[in-house]
Amino acid sequence: MDPNKISWKEEQGTRYLVFPPLGEAGLSTHAFTSRPLDLGFGREKREEVLKNRRKVCRVLGMNFxxxxAGEQVHGxxxxxxxxxxxxxxxxxxxxVIRHVDGFISNVPEVPLTILTADCVPIFILDPVRKAIGLVHAGWRGTLCRMTERVVLMMEEEYGSRPEDLIVALGPSIGPCCYQVGEEVASAFQKxxxxxPSFISFELASEKWTLDLWKANRVQLRKVKVRDDNIxxxxxxxxxxxxxxxxxxxxxxxxGRMMSLMML
Incomplete structure (x- = not known):
């Protein structure tokens, strides 16, 4: 990992992660939030979540x-x-918009968001056509090729060319900690x-491990996104x-971290 390709920022007591390559074109604002701020409605009182969301938006210059947001059903x-x-x-x-796990937009001042705790948040920027995509990809979304689907939809809707796209894979559970059952491993094998590049079997634990980062890179390569743009x-x-x-x-x-992206 190139340390120059990710950066931590802290403003007004809010710490968040950014990917400098996404900001180099000067077209988009984005962030991946961190603890202790819980941005999802599943655990904290609603008033506390709204307070946290206002705080993040104030720092990023977004309209709260x-x-x-989408319902995120792993579809x-x-x-x-x-x-x-x-x-x-x-x-x-x-x-929220029902039954949604991916967004695309070419409209300014539209802050797209997804919530994650272990799933992969994937940020996509087309600096040529001035469009963005945001993907929620757990193992089900990865198996369903959500990242690939979003790239193809950006091609269809905006005329995006995969070789122009800049893509960032945010923090998620890594292969070091992500053990899956035989049924999940078998589904990916099919x-x-x-x-074999992203699933392995550990003899000691007799468990399968899944690398969601590599699995999503496989999809990006398939649709011709350049490796050096990921x-x-x-x-x-x-x-x-x-x-x-x-x-x-x-x-x-x-709690949940929030990925935000806006033109």
Whole structure:
């Protein structure tokens, strides 16, 4: 990992991660939040979550009321977000866009968001066509090729060329901590000829391990995104108890980090 490709910032007591390559074009604002701020509605009182969201938006220069969120059901639905959709889910979980795990947009001032504890948040920027994508990819979303689907949708909707895209894979559970069952390993083996590059079997524990970062890189390569345009934090949420929430480590309920991206 190139340390120059990720950067921690702290402003007004809010610590967050950014990927400098996404900001070099001067087109987008983005962030991946950290503990102790819980940005999801699953654990904290609603008033506390809204307070945390306002705090993050103030630091990033985003309009808190325009935060746009999906239900996140580990499915394959992707929504093209415009002015009509922005603000859905900003104030309550009831207001989110239903059954959505991926967003694309080419409209300025539309802050896209996803919530994660161990799943991979994937940021996509097209600096040529001026468009963005944001993907929620746990093992189910990765198996369903959500990252690949979002890139193809950006091609279709905006004329994006994969070789122009800049992609960042945010912190998630790493292969060091992500053991999966035989049924999950088998599902990937059936869908991905490249599976030996991201699934391994540990003889000592007799468990399979899954590398979600590499599995999503496989998809990006397939749709011709350049390797040198992919930034990978390779930071495991389960390992870093001091800065990240982790469902696998902490159990339920636990907090959520938020990935935000806006033109």
């Amino acid at each position: 009321l325009l935060l746009t 394959t639905k992707i929504v093209k977000v415009g002015e009509a959709e922005r603000g859905r889910g900003a104030l309550s979980p009831e207001g 869908q991905f000829p490249e599976w 930034v990978d934090s390779r930071m495991c949420t389960s390992c870093h108890n001091d800065i990240f929430f982790s469902l696998r480590r902490d159990g339920s309920p636990t």
